[in-house]
Amino acid sequence: EAQVTQNPRYLITVTGKKLTVTCSQNMNHEYMSWYRQDPGLGLRQIYYSMNVEVTDKGDVPEGYKVSRKEKRNFPLILESPSPNQTSLYFCASSLGGGAHNEQFFGPGTRLTVL
Amino acid sequence: AQTVTQSQPEMSVQEAETVTLSCTYDTSESDYYLFWYKQPPSRQMILVIRQEAYKQQNATENRFSVNFQKAAKSFSLKISDSQLGDAAMYFCAYRSPRGYNTDKLIFGTGTRLQVFP
Numbered sequence: 001e002a003q004v005t006q007n008p009r010y011l012i013t014v015t016g017k018k019l020t021v022t023c024s025q026n027m028n029h030e031y032m033s034w035y036r037q038d039p040g041l042g043l044r045q046i047y048y049s050m051n052v053e054v055t056d057k058g059d060v061p062e063g064y065k066v067s068r069k070e071k072r073n074f075p076l077i078l079e080s081p082s083p084n085q086t087s088l089y090f091c092a093s094s095l096g097g098g099a100h101n102e103q104f105f106g107p108g109t110r111l112t113v114l
Numbered sequence: 115a116q117t118v119t120q121s122q123p124e125m126s127v128q129e130a131e132t133v134t135l136s137c138t139y140d141t142s143e144s145d146y147y148l149f150w151y152k153q154p155p156s157r158q159m160i161l162v163i164r165q166e167a168y169k170q171q172n173a174t175e176n177r178f179s180v181n182f183q184k185a186a187k188s189f190s191l192k193i194s195d196s197q198l199g200d201a202a203m204y205f206c207a208y209r210s211p212r213g214y215n216t217d218k219l220i221f222g223t224g225t226r227l228q229v230f231p
Contacts, residue, residue, distance in 0.1 A: 002175065018229065019154075031217045033218065040223055041146075041223060042120075042205060042221035042222055042223045042224055043219070045215075045218050045219070046220065048215055048217070056214070056215070059213075062175075088157065092159075092219075096216070096217055101217070103161075105159035106157065107157065108157040108158070110158075
């Protein structure tokens with residue numbers, strides 16, 4: 001089954017404790033990105049990757065890091081989480097470019113930083 | 115920079131009735147893509163319908179249709195014969211084919227739709 005998986009689905013952590021949210025897709029997609037969803041703000045792009053070893057900032061990259069060492073994986077790293085990073089996070093992937101290259105979203109990760 | 119505005123934080127509809135969700139956007143581009151996504155309580159993002167700006171014909175997908183007014187930069191979603199399963203948060207989104215980050219979606223703030231029996 002074609003899908004994007006994220007782990008963990010729920011995470012409660014404390015300020016300053018490094019964490020990684022994993023994202024993996026099995027569709028051989030070149031393009032992957034991370035979004036965060038906050039009430040009243042919709043979804044905003046954090047980082048994206050056009051291919052292996054090619055990553056760039058989205059609209060809200062502060063406090064986050066990413067890496068793309070393999071085509072299927074695109075982890076989101078919070079080196080020193082803060083309470084303002086409490087949010088719902090989505091990973092998405094697509095073939096890249098064009099309306100008919102549908103974006104596939106993961107199930108979301110609910111992160112709470114105390 | 116492009117922006118997407120959903121001015122209705124919440125809407126409600128009776129089962130079997132029709133409801134229209136509004137979306138406006140701002141762009142200087144002539145070619146772009148517009149989408150409506152549904153987010154049920156499971157939080158999964160589900161693509162409902164898409165529209166390419168160069169197509170004058172409004173997109174339809176079963177009970178879902180759009181009213182795309184390019185000059186007015188308006189992209190509303192009409193849900194006909196509403197069902198209880200339509201209850202969800204709906205997001206309008208914009209995508210530009212230009213530049214490097216061509217798969218980036220710019221989302222509105224969402225409209226929560228309630229469906230009453």
